[in-house]
Amino acid sequence: MDTIKRIWGLMKPYKKHMIGGLILQTVVIVATLIKPYITKFIVDDVIEGGLYDMLIPFCIMIIGLTLLTGGCNFLRSVLYERMSQSAMWDLRTGLYAHLQEMPYEFYDKHRVGEIMSRMTGDIDGVRHLIAFGLIHVYEQGLRFVGAFIFMMTMSWEITLLVLSLTPVIAIMAWLFNKKVRPLFREVREQNATLNTITQENLAGMHVVKAYAQEPFEEERFNKENQKLADMHLKVSWLWSSFVPFMDVLASLCTPIALLGGLLLTIHGNLDIGTMVGITGYIWMLVDPMRQLPNIINMVTNAVTSAEKLFYYVDFGASIKEPENAKTPVEFKGHVVFDHVNFSYGHQPVLKDICLEAKPGETIAVMGATGSGKSTLVTLLGRFYDIQSGSIKIDGIDVRQHALKPLRRQIGYVMQETFLFSDTIADNIRYGNPGGDMERVERSAKVAQATEFIDHMPQGYETVVGERGLGLSGGQKQRTAIARAVMIDPAILILDDSTSAVDMETEYLIQQELKEVLKDRTTFIIAHRISSVKNADQILVLDNGEIAERGTHKELMEKGGIYYQMVMDQMSSAVKVEKEVQ
């Protein structure tokens, strides 16, 4: 009930559309109800009664009523479509804005596919209800009652006779609906299965071919494909068992009405016009019965969809803009972690982290996979909130900073490089949409991306990303670095962002970055010793704790984990070299 109220809330801004539509619909139904009555008059009074002069006026009335119903119906539908489209627009753009405020935690928990189906299928279900739900119930109900009354005035005997048949139709329609729904779901699921199998096969084609697994893949595919065909057949089997007979029942109403007519004729009190008129009303009694299960279906579907949508709406953004937010006039990039503890769910990720990075310093973070390196840097932009301790940037706790200005000061180059299906230039400009071309090119130069971009078919205007030209891992990473440089951040974060770039280029990038980001704070996460050894401070994370810290020199002298890492990397390089020779 609560959900229905909230759906109602979506329609509220369009109350005028709604009421206007209801009025128009009433006109339509009344006109539809009058029409068979005119037929009765034509047959009884004009044809049988010989009042031939009346024919033309009656005909004009028929055409007039048709124009009236057609016109009103059209207007009504346009009003309701506009209402439903606008309500959907509100809902979808509102949800999108809300999704953009969701913390990373939300995206850790919900897959894109799932969110997509909320934003498309479920929203469409709600739209359907808004466009058709209310008006359908009103239309069918009013028409049913109206037809019943009109028929009763013509012949109550025939009316009751026909009416006795309609519950049978309703029950059949209901039964059919109940049986066919799970089948439809199965077909949808099987379709999804086949889709997944095909997708996996195509995406992993190189592996399939390398291991000569084509026959196995084909067998698997054929099995599911066959299953899909079988399921479709099950649906049409059920369909063919019900629908034609529902039609039979509906069309049986006419002979039954005629039978009633026959009995009345024997007793001698039936005008032939009444009989013809009644045949014009029969479908109005039958149709609502056939539609009833569909309408119930639509409402229940829409309500489930709406519930899922409202769950998103209610999923509060746990990271909120602080009251009296502070924003320094100029960010310097002075970072202090003071006894920071962070756990994800019940899993502690970072334990008692203390560190200080002064403007212009480079902090390198090393450690095994899962040691908490990436988490540590995402805390800077307050993408997660910590449990205890504090993180201060320029002396202000990140939780006291205004959110967007804070994030604008941090240039992230993430571990998984994601580029949008857009031109290279617009990808680099992503955080600075107004930035001019000169600046784009300068940023590309810093990231050592100029050379490959110039080789592109359309240079900076080449569309890349999922639906554009594919870039290699190193090219993507360099574009992402340019994207971060472009916003001229006070703090730059390089999260394993040169892993696919060769050492020489990496060195060049570092040199350029040093130049451009002279007084900026830089955090580097890397596995390669060459990437981190010039840092002002190297932190080695182990299981969420800082196990070692110091400069390259200090740590080498210490002979701990870092020393071991350096030795491992060197020896394997030497080993490979030897073997190649």
Added chain:
Amino acid sequence: MARVIRQLDDEALEKPFNKQQFVRLLRYMKPYKKQVGFSLVLMLIAMACGLANPFLMSRAIGELRVQATENMPWILGGMVALAIIGALCTRYRIRWMDSAGRRALATLREDLFHHIQGMSFSFFDTRSAGKLLVRVINDVNSLNDLFTNGIVNVLIDCMTIVLLVIIMLLVNWQLTLIGMCILPLLLFILFKVKRIMRLRWQKVRVKNSTMNGYLHESLTGMRVTEAFVREDENADTFRAVNSDIRTSWMKAVTINNLFWPMLDLTGNIGTVLVYIFGVEFIKADPDFLANLLLIIWYLGRFWQPLNTLSNFYNSLLSATASMERIFEIMDTESDIQDKEGAEVLPPIEGRVTFENVTSLMTGKRRCSKTSPLILRPATPSLWWAPPAPVRPPS
């Protein structure tokens, strides 16, 4: 300001009818010739039953009018019997036709998948997995309508129209011709208006898929968006994309919802014409009422087969587009194939030699002619190459 979304999926939605490929497609139905034949017979019977019903009803009205009762049980019984026979025929027609169509479709999909499995890497390098997926799933699905309903329905509909006209002419040729006056209008609505309708709905679909693409990508890249504080611009773009959908939808739905009122008006004009001219016949013979009603009822059945014909025409255009895309893949031969009389590889030692290798992709020779690259078993080799400039455009 919201930016324009790039339209990156530019596949043809429709193609003019291509007879050759249509025949090729029909070959998949060949194993089910018998089923199709039977279905055709059943449909004919169902059609005859459907047409006979108004006829019997008009006779019933005629009988009731003069209060004759002796034939009524037969007429009513006939109506019930015809309805049941019709339903039974429809039932088995659906079962047979659907099983033939679905199985033919499954075979086609199997063939397509089998063919794709045999392609070499260069095939996959130039086609995105997403597009191939659409071929195997969606394009094959879109042929279903053609297989299961299209072809047989067209035959039946044509016959229905012919039969309708013949019966009506036999009942009363003058009124039939008068009623037929609405035919040009009907054809205009069914073919011209429907065509516009269809084009507009296509536009809605395109806009919808643009929105889906944008949404999908922006959800995938949401972390980047939040990190780079791009929310406001993206919200603007998303609003613009959704406004586009609303506008195109309203355009489509406006003409869509004019369709039925127009059809209704045409039908009523026909009815009125028949009344006005039919009255003259009634003046001469009061028993003519039954025939008059019959003509009106039959006239009301005219639009239905015409409507399915126009639907068929439209679905044929989009099916042709799918068909061409499917056959395009099936006609692409794999460039790596077993030589005739190729031998099965014996257990190998693992010594690999590259000699005079030229890659087709870049056209550059990668090995010097004089010193072939030899890899011995049990020696790990390190491959190093400068990062490739750009992958070839796909």
